[in-house]
Amino acid sequence: MLEQYLNLFVKSIFIENMVFAYFLGMCSYLAISKTLKNGVGMGFAVIFVLTITVPLNYLIFEYLLSDGALAWIGPEYAELDLSFLSLIMFIAVIASMVQLVEMIVEKFSPALYGSLGIFLPLIAVNCAILGGSLFMQIKDFSGVSEAAVYGFGSGVGWFLAIVGIAAIREKIAYSNIPAPLRGLGITFIITGLMAIGFMSFMGIKL
Amino acid sequence: MDNKNTKKPSFLFIGRSDEPILSKKNRKLLTDPLDDNNPITVQVLGICSALAITVQLKPAVVMTMSVIFVMACSNVIISVLRNLIPNRIRIIVFLVVISSLVALVDQFLKAYAYDVSKELSIFIGLIVTNCIVMGRLEAFALGNGVWKSFLDGIGNAIGYGIILIIVAFFRELFGAGTLWGIQVIPDFIYEEYGYVNNGFMLLSPMALITVGLIIWIQRSRNRTLIEEN
Numbered sequence: 240m241l242e243q244y245l246n247l248f249v250k251s252i253f254i255e256n257m258v259f260a261y262f263l264g265m266c267s268y269l270a271i272s273k274t275l276k277n278g279v280g281m282g283f284a285v286i287f288v289l290t291i292t293v294p295l296n297y298l299i300f301e302y303l304l305s306d307g308a309l310a311w312i313g314p315e316y317a318e319l320d321l322s323f324l325s326l327i328m329f330i331a332v333i334a335s336m337v338q339l340v341e342m343i344v345e346k347f348s349p350a351l352y353g354s355l356g357i358f359l360p361l362i363a364v365n366c367a368i369l370g371g372s373l374f375m376q377i378k379d380f381s382g383v384s385e386a387a388v389y390g391f392g393s394g395v396g397w398f399l400a401i402v403g404i405a406a407i408r409e410k411i412a413y414s415n416i417p418a419p420l421r422g423l424g425i426t427f428i429i430t431g432l433m434a435i436g437f438m439s440f441m442g443i444k445l
Numbered sequence: 446m447d448n449k450n451t452k453k454p455s456f457l458f459i460g461r462s463d464e465p466i467l468s469k470k471n472r473k474l475l476t477d478p479l480d481d482n483n484p485i486t487v488q489v490l491g492i493c494s495a496l497a498i499t500v501q502l503k504p505a506v507v508m509t510m511s512v513i514f515v516m517a518c519s520n521v522i523i524s525v526l527r528n529l530i531p532n533r534i535r536i537i538v539f540l541v542v543i544s545s546l547v548a549l550v551d552q553f554l555k556a557y558a559y560d561v562s563k564e565l566s567i568f569i570g571l572i573v574t575n576c577i578v579m580g581r582l583e584a585f586a587l588g589n590g591v592w593k594s595f596l597d598g599i600g601n602a603i604g605y606g607i608i609l610i611i612v613a614f615f616r617e618l619f620g621a622g623t624l625w626g627i628q629v630i631p632d633f634i635y636e637e638y639g640y641v642n643n644g645f646m647l648l649s650p651m652a653l654i655t656v657g658l659i660i661w662i663q664r665s666r667n668r669t670l671i672e673e674n
Contacts, residue, residue: 259649261493261497262496262497262653263497264493265496266492266576269489269492270489323551324548326548326551326570326573327544330540330573331541334540366493366494366574366575369570369571369574370571373570373571417661418668418671419660419663419664419665419668420657420660424657424658424661427654427656428654428657428658431657432654434649435650438648
């Protein structure tokens with residue numbers, strides 16, 4: 240049992256890395272990776288929100304939206320299939336959760352709010368978050384704990400990616416790059432090279 | 446006849462009723478995002494989907510059409526409602542409008558183009574969080590008239606689509622030797638000259654590197670876009 244979770248965890252960090260394998264959350268990844276400090280802040284915020292929203296959306300999908308999910312209310316609801324609503328539900332849950340998390344963090348941990356605060360609103364439109372929920376819907380997890388592990392693992396994978404690129408970008412500021420390639424261009428190419436590195440994890444199985 | 450009466454009292458042109466439909470300014474709205482202000486290579490919006498679905502030409506074209514539809518409609522809707530939306534909840538209003546439009550596209554593709562919709566999997570859904578839609582709503586539609594917003598939406602969506610199609614063209618051509626699923630590199634080149642498809646082009650890292658190269662070419666042509674560092 241534990242082995243299965245560990246396998247899923249490692250897989251979601253390295254093999255199915257959100258950034259390098261699916262290009263999710265690229266916009267914030269490119270925009271916020273100029274300094275390492277901001278990269279770390281954004282990375283933690285993504286881990287936080289993914290760990291909460293993926294299991295929550297799993298429960299909503301499993302008990303409200305999927306085919307025949309409403310059977311627990313009564314037999315007359317057993318044939319309803321509301322899965323076409325999943326997109327709107329997921330985004331509503333994510334947007335409201337982000338708002339809620341922001342308020343809770345602000346109230347109970349002002350220090351954490353100070354470092355995460357500005358990144359939290361950005362997360363509502365980070366495709367890595369919605370992507371996590373949509374992949375969860377496709378992957379057909381067997382329980383809520385599996386969905387939570389998947390959410391956490393994807394978050395950690397995203398964190399690794401943004402910390403890596405932020406560190407490289409800080410160093411690369413001192414290098415002599417052809418002028419038209421400076422900034423965005425070289426960042427894309429480095430991300431491509433990092434993705435090649437991450438591909439070497441393919442096929443690892445615990 | 447009094448000159449004022451000849452103006453069209455049209456709903457679309459509130460405040461600027463004397464401006465022609467395709468004035469120079471409006472045309473600029475349409476053509477600017479194609480190159481100088483391209484959403485992907487200059488504004489850095491909507492990268493995620495641009496990279497993931499460019500293995501083949503066909504899904505890239507379908508994605509482009511979906512984004513054109515969603516952007517044009519959402520820009521028009523938000524622009525009509527722009528004076529009614531309270532500033533504090535505008536993000537949620539945007540999300541509701543965009544996600545209803547995307548759900549429409551999703552269901553349409555499932556009904557009429559099931560293969561493509563399977564191939565695009567979650568990336569149609571991810572148009573909701575595609576920053577290009579959100580970004581243009583926030584930056585343009587919220588402060589401009591309906592017709593202008595419509596042009597801005599179409600222009601940006603096409604600018605996005607152009608990059609998508611260029612990347613997909615090269616990846617499919619070099620990676621699989623096909624275009625739109627049809628073989629274009631003739632058999633004898635494989636047999637007599639020992640040409641081999643570069644399967645690496647089909648993998649995800651090459652999408653990033655291709656976009657990087659496109660940015661390089663565009664910026665060396667247009668020096669004003671070069672970043673300080």
